[in-house]
Every structure is written in structure tokens, then in C-alpha cells.
Amino acid sequence: MAGERYVDHEVLKAFAQSKVNVPKEEAKERRRQVNYLRERLEDYIADHPDFDLVKLRASGSTAKHTAIRRRSGTGSDADVAAYLRTTDTDIEVSTMLSWLRERCIEVYGATKEAEDFKLSDHAVGITMRGSGLKIDVVPVLYTGEPDDRGYLVTSDGIKVLTSVTLHLQFIQTRKDKAGDGYREVIRLLKAWIRESKEADPELRCKSFLLELLVAHLWDAGWNGKPLQVDDYPAAIEQVLSYIVRTGLRTPIVFTDYYKAEAVNATAHPIQVWDPVNPENNVACGYTEQDRQRLMNHAKTALETISMAAYAPTKSEALDTWRELFGPTFPGE
Structure with missing residues (x-):
């Protein structure tokens, strides 16, 4: 059975404030x-x-x-x-x-x-x-x-x-319902992907794609639960689990500004549609190798978080999380 969770919401919140934001x-x-x-x-x-x-x-x-x-x-x-x-x-x-x-x-x-x-x-x-x-x-x-x-x-x-205005409105609408944690989860995921790209320069994952994955999980939930924006480790696990379990093969469509029928399926390995433009798959340039690489990075990160949950000491838990966020974690 897992012991005390040494890296909890407050630890990630403090790290975001001191090193990410x-x-x-x-x-x-x-x-x-x-x-x-x-x-x-x-x-x-x-x-x-x-x-x-x-x-x-x-x-x-x-x-x-x-x-x-x-x-x-x-x-x-x-x-x-x-x-x-x-x-x-x-x-x-x-x-x-x-x-x-x-x-x-x-x-x-x-x-x-x-x-x-x-x-x-x-x-x-x-x-x-x-x-x-x-x-x-x-x-x-x-x-x-x-x-x-x-x-x-x-x-x-x-x-x-x-549309700059509609894109801002898209994220603001969700933040107004979810609270400040919504955007903080996005920033933490950006910090993770930046660290991942330093380790693997071939990795592709634009910031806008991360924002849309978070928006989708806020709208639809994952594994029967809403996105846990008030528990950052849990929210990060949810996003990583979504990437791994779906392989990003499931098309994502938002209906804020157009109907779902406006989107035409494509053969692109990843299909995440711009909430403003039903003709723009924001991941249209990603190859099958890009999809697999991102999925594998998410899988490794998910396994790392799981290992941290079983770490016998806080020092070992922090060392494990540094694999996601780099040597400055936890920013103390």
C-alpha cells in the first residue's frame, strides 16, 4: 500500500508559484x-x-x-x-x-x-x-x-x-467555472513538456494542444471523474492517463462556436480541432511517430508519478518528481 503522498497539491502549487509562473x-x-x-x-x-x-x-x-x-x-x-x-x-x-x-x-x-x-x-x-x-x-x-x-x-x-477574441473567451469561460487551478494545471503541463523536450528534442507538443487537452477533460471528465483542478497531482495524472489510454487517437471537437457536424474527419494520426475553426486540426502536422513519441513520454511520466506515490521518504519522492520537472523541483 502506498505511504504518505509527499508531493501533494500544495507542493506543486508552491513549485508553480516559485519556478513556473x-x-x-x-x-x-x-x-x-x-x-x-x-x-x-x-x-x-x-x-x-x-x-x-x-x-x-x-x-x-x-x-x-x-x-x-x-x-x-x-x-x-x-x-x-x-x-x-x-x-x-x-x-x-x-x-x-x-x-x-x-x-x-x-x-x-x-x-x-x-x-x-x-x-x-x-x-x-x-x-x-x-x-x-x-x-x-x-x-x-x-x-x-x-x-x-x-x-x-x-x-x-x-x-x-x-479569432484572438474567441480563443481568449474559450479559455476564460472554462476558467470562470473551474477557478484559478484550471490555468495552473496548464502551466504545470507546459513545464513538464518543456523539460521533456530538453531531454528529447524530437518530441512535438505545442502549448495550444495542451490547452485543448485540458479543456476537453474539463468538459468531458476522465474515467468517470471531473478534471481535478484543485488537486494538481491528480489532474496531471488524469491528463497523462488520457494521452496514454486513448493514444490521442480519439478526435476532439469543441462546440462553443460551431456544430460538431462542421468537422470532417481526416487521416491525421492526432485530431484536435481548433475551437474557432472547424477546418483547422491543430495537430495536422503531427506524424504517427510524433503521436507515439508523445504517448510514450506521457506513459513514462505517469509511471514516474506512480513510483513517487510509493516512495518511502520525501527525499526519494522529490527525486522522482524531478524527472518530470527538472532539478529545480520543488523550488524550495
């Missing part, structure tokens, strides 16, 4: 920088009625409050969706990005260096020299649809319907 002051600074960028660009739009930049919306993990601390200076701290109006329906993403970069440079004027604005395959990255924060400005083609619907353009020219 973005510190309050840093989060506040991120929001300030994003708002500053938005205000300057929106003022520019107001002064240039013919400007093709229509509006800006904060997006991504920072806006959803599911962001985790950045490591080693990689990645962005915040995302902004820049809605562009254009009559060129065949516009290339590289053209959009170059144009958007020039607009951002114009807005900041002489206050920043040109090298502070760097292009990636999907965004204009802006580095704030004073704080070191990085903001990705992502272009979205705007066609006048409601709820901030617009089209992301992939590097190969495919247009993907999205």
Missing part, C-alpha cells in the same frame, strides 16, 4: 509593454485613415494567463495580433511581414535600433532594450468579419481562420 512584476511589465505598443500603433492608425493596419489585439499565452517563465532568452514574452486589410488575396507571408516590420519601425521612430525588429517565419519580433522583453507581432488578414475573425497566413501560403 511568470512573476507578477514581470507579467505586469509584459502587459505594459504590449499596451504601449498597441497604443502607439493604434494612434498611428487613427492619424492615417488609409493605413492598412486595422487593429491590434493581445494574444497568445500571456493574454490567456497560461504563460510560463522563459528560459535562456529563447522565445517571446508576449504576442500581438496585427489585423491587416489588403485587396491582394494571394499576398505572401514574407511580404506581409516585411511591410509590418516597416510600420513598426515607423511607429517607434528614432527610439529603437533597426536590429531590434527581426523577422521570423510568422511574426515580427520586437526586442525592448530596457527590459529585455520580446514581443511577437503576428499579421492576420482582416476581411471585416465579427469577433476579430481573420486569417493567419502560413509560410506555405495557406490561410487559416482564427
Whole structure:
């Protein structure tokens, strides 16, 4: 019989607060920088009625409050969706990005260096020299649809319907019912997958996929129980168990903004459908090998948690959990 559970909800909660969550002051600074960028660009739009930049919306993990601390200076701290109006329906993403970069440079004027604005395959990255924060400005083609619907353009020219506002509303609706633990579970899972990717760089599991798995288990429960958002070890076990038991072969569809019949089955190994766009399987690029690799990582993590539950001492239990979250666990 298992002994005392040394790593319980409070231990994981403390770890999240000390090592996973973005510190309050840093989060506040991120929001300030994003708002500053938005205000300057929106003022520019107001002064240039013919400007093709229509509006800006904060997006991504920072806006959803599911962001985790950045490591080693990689990645962005915040995302902004820049809605562009254009009559060129065949516009290339590289053209959009170059144009958007020039607009951002114009807005900041002489206050920043040109090298502070760097292009990636999907965004204009802006580095704030004073704080070191990085903001990705992502272009979205705007066609006048409601709820901030617009089209992301992939590097190969495919247009993907999205809505920053509806995505935020999707997660907020569930958080309002579940409480703060809902987003904390997502952040802890992101910390686990980041650690897993450091051990296995071939592992694929985007943050948005984790968010949707948590949303599905909140909606549907697992193994006859609701998602245990007030017991973090149990909730993590539920998500891992779902990945292992289903193998992620069962399609996941949300009906917040469209009917289930709007989704057409595909041959993709993993099918988790964007809650805003019934034509966008967020895992469409994942191969069968990717599915198996993710399932195997989840299986190993699940076995590790089970071993920790039987650990005879707290020290051994903590050592076991470090296999999931790395050497900084429990963050004491």
C-alpha cells in the first residue's frame, strides 16, 4: 500500500508559484509593454485613415494567463495580433511581414535600433532594450468579419481562420467555472513538456494542444471523474492517463462556436480541432511517430508519478518528481 503522498497539491502549487509562473512584476511589465505598443500603433492608425493596419489585439499565452517563465532568452514574452486589410488575396507571408516590420519601425521612430525588429517565419519580433522583453507581432488578414475573425497566413501560403477574441473567451469561460487551478494545471503541463523536450528534442507538443487537452477533460471528465483542478497531482495524472489510454487517437471537437457536424474527419494520426475553426486540426502536422513519441513520454511520466506515490521518504519522492520537472523541483 502506498505511504504518505509527499508531493501533494500544495507542493506543486508552491513549485508553480516559485519556478513556473511568470512573476507578477514581470507579467505586469509584459502587459505594459504590449499596451504601449498597441497604443502607439493604434494612434498611428487613427492619424492615417488609409493605413492598412486595422487593429491590434493581445494574444497568445500571456493574454490567456497560461504563460510560463522563459528560459535562456529563447522565445517571446508576449504576442500581438496585427489585423491587416489588403485587396491582394494571394499576398505572401514574407511580404506581409516585411511591410509590418516597416510600420513598426515607423511607429517607434528614432527610439529603437533597426536590429531590434527581426523577422521570423510568422511574426515580427520586437526586442525592448530596457527590459529585455520580446514581443511577437503576428499579421492576420482582416476581411471585416465579427469577433476579430481573420486569417493567419502560413509560410506555405495557406490561410487559416482564427479569432484572438474567441480563443481568449474559450479559455476564460472554462476558467470562470473551474477557478484559478484550471490555468495552473496548464502551466504545470507546459513545464513538464518543456523539460521533456530538453531531454528529447524530437518530441512535438505545442502549448495550444495542451490547452485543448485540458479543456476537453474539463468538459468531458476522465474515467468517470471531473478534471481535478484543485488537486494538481491528480489532474496531471488524469491528463497523462488520457494521452496514454486513448493514444490521442480519439478526435476532439469543441462546440462553443460551431456544430460538431462542421468537422470532417481526416487521416491525421492526432485530431484536435481548433475551437474557432472547424477546418483547422491543430495537430495536422503531427506524424504517427510524433503521436507515439508523445504517448510514450506521457506513459513514462505517469509511471514516474506512480513510483513517487510509493516512495518511502520525501527525499526519494522529490527525486522522482524531478524527472518530470527538472532539478529545480520543488523550488524550495
